[in-house]
Amino acid sequence: MRKGKTFIICGPSGVGKGTVVARLLASDPTLYFSVSATTRPPRAGEENGVHYHFLSREQFEQWIAAGDFLEYAEYVGNLYGTPCRYVDQAMEQGRDVLLDIEIQGAELVHQKRPDTVRIYVAPPSWAELERRLVGRGTEDMEKVRSRLARGREEFAAARNFDYFVINDTVDHAVGELRAIMLAEHCRPCERISLISQ
Amino acid sequence: MRKGKTFIICGPSGVGKGTVVARLLASDPTLYFSVSATTRPPRAGEENGVHYHFLSREQFEQWIAAGDFLEYAEYVGNLYGTPCRYVDQAMEQGRDVLLDIEIQGAELVHQKRPDTVRIYVAPPSWAELERRLVGRGTEDMEKVRSRLARGREEFAAARNFDYFVINDTVDHAVGELRAIMLAEHCRPCERISLISQ
Numbered sequence: 001m002r003k004g005k006t007f008i009i010c011g012p013s014g015v016g017k018g019t020v021v022a023r024l025l026a027s028d029p030t031l032y033f034s035v036s037a038t039t040r041p042p043r044a045g046e047e048n049g050v051h052y053h054f055l056s057r058e059q060f061e062q063w064i065a066a067g068d069f070l071e072y073a074e075y076v077g078n079l080y081g082t083p084c085r086y087v088d089q090a091m092e093q094g095r096d097v098l099l100d101i102e103i104q105g106a107e108l109v110h111q112k113r114p115d116t117v118r119i120y121v122a123p124p125s126w127a128e129l130e131r132r133l134v135g136r137g138t139e140d141m142e143k144v145r146s147r148l149a150r151g152r153e154e155f156a157a158a159r160n161f162d163y164f165v166i167n168d169t170v171d172h173a174v175g176e177l178r179a180i181m182l183a184e185h186c187r188p189c190e191r192i193s194l195i196s197q
Numbered sequence: 198m199r200k201g202k203t204f205i206i207c208g209p210s211g212v213g214k215g216t217v218v219a220r221l222l223a224s225d226p227t228l229y230f231s232v233s234a235t236t237r238p239p240r241a242g243e244e245n246g247v248h249y250h251f252l253s254r255e256q257f258e259q260w261i262a263a264g265d266f267l268e269y270a271e272y273v274g275n276l277y278g279t280p281c282r283y284v285d286q287a288m289e290q291g292r293d294v295l296l297d298i299e300i301q302g303a304e305l306v307h308q309k310r311p312d313t314v315r316i317y318v319a320p321p322s323w324a325e326l327e328r329r330l331v332g333r334g335t336e337d338m339e340k341v342r343s344r345l346a347r348g349r350e351e352f353a354a355a356r357n358f359d360y361f362v363i364n365d366t367v368d369h370a371v372g373e374l375r376a377i378m379l380a381e382h383c384r385p386c387e388r389i390s391l392i393s394q
Contacts, residue, residue, distance in 0.1 A: 119383075120385075122388065159385055159389065160385075162384075162385075163383040163384065164387075164388035175379070176379060176383050178376070179375070179376040179379035179380045180376075180379075180380040182372070182380075183373070183376045183379075183381075186316075186377060187359075187360065188317075188355075188356055188357075188358060188359075188360070191361035191363065
């Protein structure tokens with residue numbers, strides 16, 4: 001059986017990454033979407049193991065000490081991280097893994113595991129991203145501008161990513177993601193053992 | 198408009214590359230299948246520009262001198278080569294190009310143009326390749342053995358290729374080839390200019 005691979009999906013706020021990932025997961029039930037761990041207390045309706053793995057700070061720090069995170073970071077006084085164990089379990093079962101994380105986390109994971117594939121989901125243009133952010137109507141213009149500025153900064157950092165998928169339409173973006181995932185399973189390192197006999 | 202890319206398809210005799218390539222071409226009429234040039238005289242039914250570009254030795258040597266070949270080689274007294282001009286024309290028109298060439302030629306093309314993608318079409322196993330070669334019934338066992346030995350040698354040389362596609366079924370192999378071609382158009386170098394505005 002082929003082993004699973006890990007695919008990191010990054011992209012600016014407002015690009016529609018959530019929709020694309022949801023469609024991808026719906027189209028292939030074998031995919032495993034990595035659930036983060038956090039020390040933040042659960043909000044109403046949040047389930048342990050579904051929305052987050054909720055850990056005490058002590059537990060989280062034990063996991064850090066044991067090398068049990070692919071990446072982690074502190075944000076507004078709470079720790080957030082990607083536990084190795086569920087990712088590794090899924091890959092051993094032959095399932096591909098999706099990580100929806102920040103660019104900084106992507107770099108950390110890629111340093112630790114260079115065979116992880118990094119995909120940046122980009123808007124068709126920055127003007128279009130602005131339209132989408134404004135169209136959501138959930139944020140004032142100042143917040144929209146700060147999100148756009150952060151998006152452009154991250155975009156510069158994503159230049160060494162493996163792939164850029166442009167989310168002009170969800171169908172198009174999902175098609176490209178599926179192609180990338182299949183193509184990456186055709187790399188020689190995965191295939192040579194199959195045909196050496 | 199996106200520019201086309203060149204994909205080299207290599208694989209051992211008997212692996213079914215011809216069938217796979219024919220299906221790929223039938224499924225996408227924008228693909229350009231590179232026609233080789235040769236100094237070998239045309240056989241009955243062979244058309245210039247369709248089966249080969251038939252050149253005199255003098256013309257062929259002029260093209261060599263002008264750097265008009267991506268790769269060429271002499272074989273049993275005749276010259277064979279891949280002319281740049283048709284490949285470049287097709288790519289400028291946004292068409293992807295397929296090159297069905299030998300491993301040695303693949304190396305020459307890749308040295309000249311590192312953005313060329315090298316794909317090796319492999320049998321599910323060497324035993325299966327032997328069954329297919331014997332099943333064709335066109336060659337005696339000595340020839341089959343020599344083809345197998347050559348296939349194994351070439352396989353060793355193909356380890357640094359970009360992708361391995363296993364031709365267990367034609368559908369499967371064509372699906373992987375299409376995925377690879379789409380994924381390679383999602384490389385950052387092709388995409389960054391689209392979203393920098």
